[in-house]
Amino acid sequence: MQNQKDKVTASDVVIEKDKTTKEEKYNQYVKDITPTHNIFKNILNAFLVGGIICVIGQGFINLYASLGAGEELSASYGTLSLVLLSIVLTGLNIYPKIAKFGGAGTLVPITGFANSVAAPAVEFKKEGQVFGIGCKIFTIAGPVILYGILSSWVLGVIYYILMELGVV
Amino acid sequence: MDYLKAFLIGGAICAVVQILLDKTKLLPGRVMVILVCLGSLLGAIGIYEPFSKWAGAGATVPLTGFGNALFKGIKEALTEEGFIGLFKGGFTASAVGISAALIFSYIASLIFNPKMKE
Amino acid sequence: MEDQKITSIKMAGKQSILFANPPVILSGSSVVGKKEGEGPLGSFFDQIEEDPMFGGTSWEDAESRLMKRAAELSIEKSGYQQDEIRFIVGGDLLGQLIATSFGIADLEIPIFGVYGACSTMGESMALGAILVDGGYANKVLAVTSSHFAGAEKQFRFPLAYGNQRPLATSWTVTGSGAVIIGNGDLAAEVTSKNKKDAVVKIKGVTIGKIVDYGVKDTMNMGACMAPAAYTTISQNLKDLNVQPNYYDRIITGDLGNVGKEILIDLLKQDGYDISSNHMDCGIEIFDPNTQDTHSGGSGCGCSAVTFTGYVMQKLKRKEWKRVLFVPTGALHSTVSFNEGNPVPGIAHGIIVEAE
Incomplete structure (x- = not known):
């Protein structure tokens, strides 16, 4: 149809009788009129905040290396430091404020993972040690752990087979 | 120089994910899962490890680095211990990150109370 | 009078009720x-x-x-x-x-x-x-x-x-x-206690249907609920056989800026223009520029406190004589959302008058 690129109007939605088409048209109409954040500003913020967090991470790694830790060890201490920093900032309610500005810049680094563990731990403490903190601590981070372990296991199986076959 | 690389590479990964968030309405939880799985895949096909050697924290701090570490752990355990390594390497490699997150978060739950958003 | 005939049987049109003794x-x-x-x-x-x-x-x-x-x-x-x-x-x-x-x-x-x-x-x-x-x-x-x-x-x-x-x-x-x-008979008692204020009565109600236009985005509730508000308001006007200007204000609950635009647009298709007398509690309650609330306020409390605090005062002071109060709701849960269902909306209309 030639009109497909045109905007869907409210009248298109109202006069449409077929339920599925009506829903599609309405969703398109909603999408057209719903305002969105300035995506370029968002991307820039994410770049800045994400970049800065990685620089802090690099700073930690370099610090521990200068103290005499080997490559692996200083990387581990770097992770440990970032996680601790993020959780303290979460407890002080500062991390969500940075996240509001930084978006993916705070979600993507390991600090985002730590925030997703700490936030429910604090929020659900009223529901008890076991069913509150114990269960809910994994509400957001659980899937990351599960699918991280699972996907690396699947890839590991493939690697193992190739190894046995003498390919790698 | 390593700081500049960390900033540019880490920032770039975050910027790409921001586009994903804004354009697809994917919830943050899903994005985190995607990143980890992607990292482990890129690790398995041998791309991520050389990349992170070069980019430093810019590649290891994002969750893709976490995924890469998972696969790296499995690969090392496989070479050293054979089959059982499949079930060991992942958690070994991610032990510090996960343990730290859980333990510090638990301590945080003792110290801090839920706060209202302003 | 047409009104009287309807009142006597309490049922008006398809979905509305007009009370015998408001x-x-x-x-x-x-x-x-x-x-x-x-x-x-x-x-x-x-x-x-x-x-x-x-x-x-x-x-x-x-x-x-x-x-x-x-x-x-x-x-x-x-x-x-x-x-x-x-x-x-x-x-x-x-x-x-x-x-x-x-x-x-x-x-x-x-x-x-x-x-x-x-x-x-x-x-x-x-x-x-x-x-x-x-x-x-x-x-x-x-x-x-x-x-x-x-x-x-x-x-x-x-x-x-x-x-x-x-x-x-x-x-x-x-x-x-x-x-x-x-009870409507208590009106005299209210007047005797406070002669200055008008008596506020519930003249009738329009009970809303569940309306689902297939929106799945829980971050855009206004769009989920606007079709329900549209259906209820349109039905109210039909049931009472009146035009939007019958009301000093048509007050929706928590459509926010996005939902308001959709509602006005949808009602135009039925020949009703409410752009001049529509008000949304969610838009009124916060200042988006200074309070960072984005599309507006929401929740059960949003329409409730705006009505009891703000709208009631306007009615008591007779600045408005008749309003249609239409709280709007999004009928979803985290389970229905996870299972991939859309977010259906509902809206009930309350006809409130100052006497």
Whole structure:
């Protein structure tokens, strides 16, 4: 149809009788009129905040290396430091404020993972040690752990087979 | 120089994910899962490890680095211990990150109370 | 008169009721949180509580205390005793209505717990008025509440979790509103107590259908609920055979800026132009420029406190003579969302008049 690129109007939605088409048209109409954040500003913020967090991470790694830790060890201490920093900032309610500005810049680094563990731990403490903190601590981070372990296991199986076959 | 690389590479990964968030309405939880799985895949096909050697924290701090570490752990355990390594390497490699997150978060739950958003 | 004929049988059109002896709103109370108090309607609310916990220990407890306070205040303001209230009709957003159950228990008044998501104030007031006009009760308390933190925790993320809220999202109002609905014959008593103010009556109601236009985006509730508001308002106008200017204001609950635009657009297709007399509680309650609330306020408390605080005053002072109050609700849960269902909407219309 030639009109497909045109905007869907409210009248298109109202006069449409077929339920599925009506829903599609309405969703398109909603999408057209719903305002969105300035995506370029968002991307820039994410770049800045994400970049800065990685620089802090690099700073930690370099610090521990200068103290005499080997490559692996200083990387581990770097992770440990970032996680601790993020959780303290979460407890002080500062991390969500940075996240509001930084978006993916705070979600993507390991600090985002730590925030997703700490936030429910604090929020659900009223529901008890076991069913509150114990269960809910994994509400957001659980899937990351599960699918991280699972996907690396699947890839590991493939690697193992190739190894046995003498390919790698 | 390593700081500049960390900033540019880490920032770039975050910027790409921001586009994903804004354009697809994917919830943050899903994005985190995607990143980890992607990292482990890129690790398995041998791309991520050389990349992170070069980019430093810019590649290891994002969750893709976490995924890469998972696969790296499995690969090392496989070479050293054979089959059982499949079930060991992942958690070994991610032990510090996960343990730290859980333990510090638990301590945080003792110290801090839920706060209202302003 | 056409009106009289309809009144005599109480049923009007397909979905509306016009009361034989329109019940009187004897009093209304509004208790809100700090942010709501700082908003443009702040001066209209009875109580503004600085403590987000309302003296409680959890967000759920806080909401219960909030609701209890609003309920007690409305009884106090009505000048009647607690044991003169025959029934309560009330509800909230928390799972299984725990804010209501734990908040209202101490009052020892028989209760109907109702759920209509954010449209609950409309449902409570409609049922309350029906009970009163039907002669089943002389005085009924209709109440509802919502709390930002409790709603975030249940429907979205823990509060300390870092995320960006899209521009179409709304901000759940921390607040509770309650009204005492009394028999129409009590109007004389109200007038004798306060000669200055007009008597506010519930003339009729239009009960809404569940309307689903297939929107799945829980970050854009206005778009989910606008079709329901459109259906109910359009039906109300048809049932009463009137034009939008019959009302001084048509007041929706929490459509926000996005939903308002859609509603006005949709109603135009039915030949109704409400652009000049439409008002949305969610838009009024916050200032998006200074309060960072994006599309507006939402939650059961949003329409409830705006009605009891702001709209009631306008009616009492006769600045408005007749309004259609249409609280809107989004009928979803985290389970239905995870299972891939859309978010259907509902809206109930309450015709309120000043005499």
